[in-house]
Amino acid sequence: MSTPPFSYNKSQALFERANKVIPNGIAGHFNPSVQKPAGSYPFYCAQAKGSRFQDVDGNEFIDLMCAYGPMILGYGNSVVDDAFSKQVAIADTCTLASPVMVELAEYLVDLVPMADWATFAKNGADATNMAVLVARAATGRIKTIAIDEGYHGASPWMQSIERSGIGPDDHANVIRIPWNDIAAVEQALADNANNVAAFISSPYHHPVYKDNVLPDEGYWTKVHTLLKQHGVVSICDDVRTGFRIDMKGSSEYFGYKPDLVCFCKALANGYPVSALVGADSLKEAASSTFQTGSFWFSAGPMAAALACLKELNRINAPSLVLETGKKLTDGLIDIARDHGHELIVSGMPSMPYLRTEHETGIEFHQALCGECTRRGVFMASHHNLFISTALSDTDVQRIWDIFGDVLTSLSATS
């Protein structure tokens, strides 16, 4: 093995301190029950630039998670960071909104064909919550159809019912149906006649721990015909996919026109802002809903979003990340095959989900991703990866080299 495995002594020490004052030490994906095998992943970042970050122990990683999506242009992108700094020097969180909010709304309305208006918040869940509220206000109905294992944020109605603190009441108005199943859409609409406000879904299905699945031919057209017949609002949750497939929104790529689209992660290359954009027919309903948050007028992230969108557009970022992702994963498939393994890659190449054959359980894949991480390629085993425009050919070659080395060492130990 050309690269010795990293040690995480400082990360571990900090995590132990954190555990005393922060529930679970770190929330979310870094809960030790997710990042397996134990000891494979660091916990704290010291610095980040371009396609790479360093942890507090000084280990350097090529980052295939991009902060779980936001860092589409890589860390410390000067175009976006300069726009943010300039705006913050003038005004950031202020009693009044800043003109940049209007500029950003105008830019999004010009960019995204289905959008006639835009409104802003902080997190993806703010946007999906707002979208559902607007749909309810517009229809006077209460229920939302969502896809089994489709993720739309951490609000109680969106979380899995098995999770701690979530009860049946939270899900009383959510109807879950399987992905790519037109008969299930039909059935859900028939069973809840005149009571469904919204159908919310990502443009393709990207659950965790499972192969990601693109829409079947004609799926979105058929869904939309049904939604129109039943007067149901179509919400595209483009929080994860947004600007990684098509600058006009991922629904354009898949050939359908939702009534509302939620953007977040890649919108501002790491600065906290999300957007809900909508069709004119829902503008009045959107105006009637109550929307606010302590930092929702914060102008720095809006300036960052405007600069980010212009930069993504200028370099045609979706095609770059799709191309890099395809090249990277084609190479990984070949390397895995040379080592006697089938690597299955699903979803769009700009956010590919990888899994090695799971017949004997997920442990081999977890070990593979964990060992790659311990040698400098940061990748999760349970979640799709994210490709940034900062990922260079040198990075891709290094990822292939480490991946091959790890497969050799895992074969030798199994």
Ligand SMILES: Cc1ncc(COP(=O)(O)O)c(C=O)c1O
């Ligand atoms: C598709 C999708 N929708 C909504 C969200 C929620 O976004 P946030 O975590 O910013 O609230 C996420 C987050 O991962 C997501 O992937």
